[in-house]
Amino acid sequence: MAVDSFRAYLDRLADGGDLAEFEASVSWNLEASAITMLANQRDGPIPAFRSIAESETDAVLVGDPYRGSRERPWDRIAHSLGMASDLSGADYYAAVIDRLSSPREPRVVDRPAAPCKEVVKTGGDVDLLSFPWPYIHQGDGGRYSNLQTLVAPAPDSEWGRWSSHRMMLHDETQASLLLLAGEQVPNLYYYQYERRDEPMPVAAVVGAEPAVEYSADMWIPSGRSEATFAGGLKEEPVDLVTCETSDLLVPASAELVIEGRVLPGERLDEGPFGDYFGYMNGPRRSMPTFEIDAITHRRAPRVPFCVEGSGVGYDRNSSSTLEVAAAGPDATLGLRAAGFDVEFAVPWRFTSRTVWVIATDCPYPGYLHELANFVFTTWGMLHIDFFVFVDADVDPFEPRAVLTAVALEADPDEDFHQFGVERMPKVPLNIYQTPDEKEGADVGTSKAKTAKAYVDATTDGEWVRRHADEELRKRARAVLREAGVSGAEFGSDESRGETE
Amino acid sequence: MIPFADYLRGLRRDDDLVAVTDGQRGDVPVDVLAAEALDGNGPALRFERDDGVDLASGVFSGPDQMHCRESAPWSRLSLGLGLDAEAPLVDLLDTVVGLGPTGTPGKTTYTPQAASRTLEDLQALSFPRGVDDTWPVISLGVASITTDAGTHWAPVYGVVVGTDTLRVRVPASLASLSDDGDTVAIALGVPPAAITAAYLLAVADRVESPIRKTGVEGAVPLVPTNGGRVPSATEVVVEATVADSQPDFEPDRREAWEHAVAGASLALDVTRVVATEDPVVPVSPVGRPMADDLQLTGLTTAAHLYHRVNNYWGISPVEWLLLPPSTELGVCFVASDVLYAGFEWQLANILFSFSSLFDTVVIVDGDVPSWDFGRVLSDIWVKAHPSRDWLFSEPDAPAAKRPNYRQDGTTGARLYVDATWDPRWDDSYLAPRVTFEESFPESVRELAREFWSARGLEPADCDPISDGLDGGPPE
The missing domain is CATH 2.30.110.10 (Electron Transport, Fmn-binding Protein; Chain A)
Known part of the structure; x- marks a missing residue:
């Protein structure tokens, strides 16, 4: 209850x-x-x-x-x-x-x-x-x-x-x-x-x-x-x-x-x-x-x-937790309600309000642009600068999987998309604008505009299988537990929250 | 110099190595267990087998940096190279570089060969077959050959296709030094310094340099074999002749150094196998996340690049450099002083010149410590302006070797992310960080420490990996 x-x-x-x-x-x-x-x-x-x-x-x-x-x-x-x-x-x-x-x-x-x-x-x-x-x-x-x-x-x-x-x-x-x-x-x-x-x-x-x-x-x-x-x-x-x-x-x-x-x-x-x-x-x-x-x-x-500012990098605070635990599920639901077939939308663990990871299929050309455009013009307008799109089978809760996808799949030539150059509003709380660029607006946004971008880290071609099949992996974890390997990652599959 | 077996004993003493018996393992393949332990940021494993050679996995890798942890990905290798597990990254990079051609060769030491027991054939060792492999595999070996210049080392891996036949992959530069009929020695279970040196020579494309001209000479006692010289403390030495220097052999998987330099296949006829009384050799779950060969390739490449950029302009502005296994070597992270406006462009592009592995470079300020990768993964997105500091080249650069895209040779853009303060900015523009040290005066910090000490809340796991700039939060 x-x-x-x-x-x-x-x-x-x-x-x-x-x-x-x-x-x-x-x-x-x-x-x-x-x-x-x-x-x-x-x-x-x-x-x-x-x-x-x-x-x-x-x-x-x-x-x-x-x-x-x-x-x-x-x-x-x-x-x-x-x-x-x-x-x-x-x-x-x-x-x-x-x-x-x-x-x-x-x-x-x-x-x-x-x-x-x-x-x-x-x-x-x-x-x-x-x-x-x-x-x-x-x-x-x-x-x-x-x-x-x-x-x-x-x-x-x-x-x-x-x-x-x-x-x-x-x-x-x-x-x-x-x-x-x-x-x-x-x-x-x-x-x-x-x-x-x-x-x-x-x-x-x-x-x-x-x-x-x-x-x-x-x-x-x-x-x-x-x-x-x-x-x-x-x-x-x-x-x-x-x-x-x-x-x-x-x-x-x-x-x-x-x-x-x-x-x-x-x-x-x-x-x-x-x-x-x-x-x-x-x-x-x-x-x-x-x-x-x-x-x-x-x-x-x-x-x-909240000790704001202490929830970046490895550390957590209330606001970074609420982003992941409250805003994330809500955004996922909102995107689905808007007709986007996303698996999950999850704030990036290391700077939760600036970049989000969205695991999604890409059912038609231009889909990711539409998705980014929708978010940047609605709830993601002021605080979020980046979206990283990964395949639906990449776990957005696992930052290593996301980072690997960015490194191997996001081609600087065609997978980094800037939504116009410095046409978007930005909160003056940011640190990459100069004081001159930030001050002067009277409704709480910076005087200078910024850019928004999304990174397409979905696979373009053949998917490279990186793990053994899941059943074998479960057996391997059981063997490791029996051998005395401890730690959250080696807990029982039930305790790891895995569903059959 | 630490022999491989002693290194494993040290890991076990530190509770960083867990034994897995055949009875526990059942029919789960070794490579799956090794991969799972690494994927879960677990300890190294020693597979104690009833038949065949013992195997050790994860010994050259470690946990990722995606969470605050008590050890770094390179902590085990630091121990293996005679450093403290908590040694700053740059100490490790310097040590690695010192094993290569820019290191100072020491006086050669010859000691008796530890592997004194002659085995009937390769089958006696029962090398493991991976879940997706056709043949039993060997990995993390050092190939040694002799030319007029001396002994040359390079990494080697391959498959066992019979009682006395190996199909192996070595750097093409090593294969080019040998002909059909030449002898080669494959050393398995070498001291960490030796495998590190072999990887460094490969990724730096300096295999043609004989080891007598490298820092590993003198650092590792050696013994002559029918191939080239190998470390005396090697667990298993396989002597062979080159049966075919251009065999029709494509391995199921490739060790990560092949992302950096071209590899070549050799077919070898085994002439002699010797081993220690209770041999143990390393095994890497090649192709899986955080695999040992991936980590070795990343660290030796980082050491090579760190040394080159810090000796290029007559000064050493780079604080540290990393190719994390969590990016599969596809991104280079570098912390540097930005000496003047535009230096960041120069730095990124010289790294592109020195390595074709990656086409993305991330530059962070020199005061970002290497142990705090979480801060790096934050600064990229908050300190770099989304349009001004994500900088793309013209789309006519060659494709990087490591990423999955554009492997057909199509040209494209390179990217560097400048997450440093602009040196043209007035100091008053630079936002102070929110940290325990900067947000509170010392008297308040002391009170806070005392409050938690009284309750037994000690510093977080990742705190001990540091002292000074590259280590430890100043708290």
Whole structure:
């Protein structure tokens, strides 16, 4: 059974020995994030900090709670959804896709039944800085809440639109929100509310139940609702409750809800920030102003955060894990729904938001171009620069297989395709553009455009068989186990998640 | 110099070699087990056989770099060459180069031949037959012949087609030094330094250089045979005459060095087989991912190229260079200082000049350590601009030998990916990395270390492979 709150998720982590609770006092000022980054680097347990120095509340900071293990990043997410442990990547994707195919309408509960209303503060009682928001990296522009779900109005859904946008705190009632034009909620703000000179009501939900967090990291097409897909993921309706200061509905089990408005025509500094590329990006930007009207929360709220930038290369963090474990299955489903016969779409493990691997057949000439064109103009527009296409029988969860395919099958002469030269939008978080190229745009995209590319690493001719037949391989693994060879790769075929 | 048998004992002592008995193996072919162990990044294997010679697989390969691991793909070979398993890659590359023509020959040492037991014929050794093979195979051998210039070594593999007949593949340059009726010795189970030297001579196309003019002379005690000189500690020596220097023989599989240089077939009549009392010889699952011959070809080619580019311009800007087996030698990765704008173009294209294996070069900044291949596989995509830094040549370059495409000789483009900072950029443009060292002051780092030490969470597996630039995170 799926967990139904963030703290229930933490309990499940603790039951599995995956949570390290620290009672000693830790500062929100770099200390919590340094401890978290070390855990990320060492593939250690998830740290929870129960005593935060200089904090006016009894909040518990939790560092990168969704980080998965290096070799099987989806395991903790699968566990939270009540799925079998030890699923292979392919089986995990299949299970998530199966649940996303059966969305469930959410359920609205009364305020007294909503745990997120245990403490309600409005008006002059609102103090954003009373919570221990972490200062994450030396050189960041400020303290951040960066593992949260932003709930915004949706013209086509009564349940609102959920997505992930970080915010940098400025004072007791103001923060800047990273809204990048091209994404649904930012578009709503920049091209509807702001043009009408209206504030856009939003709520930043911190510590939402896991299914909510996962669905917020998915690209749900307009006309559909993240809330229903979250229900599908957990196989139960998500409980929602009405905000104190707007009509927005927020997940009732959330740890903390920050209600307010994104003001039209007003900007605050945002960044620099150590970002998902693994580098500090700058320069400082101007981003829309989030004016806080109310804060509701559970007692002793659990406040998750992500040490962004630490999920590249060999290491994982929450955001890189959510890309693989949430965005990947959703993208696979989305591509299939759009008529593309893909096996799987999986973020590249070493830099998950910049390049994706798609295992697919290539049924007709031009198919890969169509596929890339579809993605680059929809959900892959801002963050993804590259797609690598491999044959449907290449395992996209196995980076060596992908790298081998690129090395042997991608001909520099005809298999590297650039979608025009510097005609595409790009987020200014990147590090390959100069500061001059990045700054100046007022809707969150770089002033200069970029290129997008795809690499066709599918076979053109005869396929070269590289392994013995699978039955013989299974017998070989059994022999090796009997001889004393250990390690995840030599576990039983059941434990490796292989299906007959 | 470490004899092969001692090398295996060392691997077993380090828990990096597992024995597989005939009883455990059943009817699963040796090459399938060897391939599976390598594919799963497992230990080396020793096949303890009731009949025939013992076999050792995976001893010249190792785990890939696709995950953070406690050892590198080259850790075993480092041990075999007398280095620490944790030795930086460049130490290994320097050691490998030192075994070849640019190394300094030492004083020749002759010691008695370890293989003192004469066997009736080749069948007594029961070489293994792979799952897809027609004949029993030998692999990872050193062919030794004598010319007026001295003894020449090259890698050899082949098949056993009778009690006293071998069909083998050797570099064409070695075959050209012999005629029908000439004698040749095939040494199996040689010290790691000897097989490494043979591979280096092949991939550098220097087989015509006698070993007395290479660094392996003096590094490995030798013994004369009816062919050429071989390492004294060799486990099995097969002496033969060339029956046919142009036989009609196409092997089912080819060792990876044949991607780099032309090979040729020889038919050999075996005249004598000698072995140690308890012989053990290496076997590579040729053609499978991470196979020993693939790793040896990649490392010796990397050593050769590393040495050439670092001695070409009178300076040594290249920090390290790799042809990872995970790319099947089809991509060359190089970490270098970019001395001036355009140097990256020069570097990539000189590598294309020096090797025809690959037509893709990836250049990363010189401060990227070789052990952190995960960072390389990230920087390619985030640091290189998708249009400005993925640079293609005119489409009239010859096809590379290793990739599967354009093997009909059609010309095409070459590619280099420049994942380095542009030297023309102002320093303020260079984005600092998010790392434990750069993102936190020392006092905070110390606190974080203490927190986890108290809970027994030690550095990750891949951390120990490092010190300084090419090793270890500075943490």
